[in-house]
Amino acid sequence: MPFKITVPSLPPVEFSPNWRGHWGARSQAGRQAHDDVIALVHEQGWSGKPLTGVTISVSWGVKDKRRRDTDNFAARTKPYIDGLVMAGVLEDDSRFHVLMEFSWHEASQSETVITVT
Numbered sequence: 001m002p003f004k005i006t007v008p009s010l011p012p013v014e015f016s017p018n019w020r021g022h023w024g025a026r027s028q029a030g031r032q033a034h035d036d037v038i039a040l041v042h043e044q045g046w047s048g049k050p051l052t053g054v055t056i057s058v059s060w061g062v063k064d065k066r067r068r069d070t071d072n073f074a075a076r077t078k079p080y081i082d083g084l085v086m087a088g089v090l091e092d093d094s095r096f097h098v099l100m101e102f103s104w105h106e107a108s109q110s111e112t113v114i115t116v117t
Contacts, residue, residue, distance in 0.1 A: 061107025
């Protein structure tokens with residue numbers, strides 16, 4: 001049942017609670033993030049029933065050692081998790097259906113690794 005995708009970028013900055021841009025840019029970034037996740041799910045050939053009662057582990061891969069705020073990155077990850085719901089991997093992403101875990105790792109390129117167990 002474990003399901004894992006690696007998005008080759010960090011989550012969209014437009015979803016940071018501190019971002020102060022135009023709503024249209026946020027909407028476009030969200031649609032692109034959804035589409036990216038859905039494409040990765042289809043690329044892996046997901047065909048199961050939507051999962052519930054799962055743990056979603058998100059690990060952000062970064063190239064440098066700058067300090068980053070985990071709370072902001074958790075919020076920025078929302079469109080990726082919503083993409084898993086749209087792709088049919090998750091039944092729902094509410095607190096009743098998923099437990100979220102967040103971590104960081106060093107990587108040669110920026111990435112977001114999402115594991116559903």
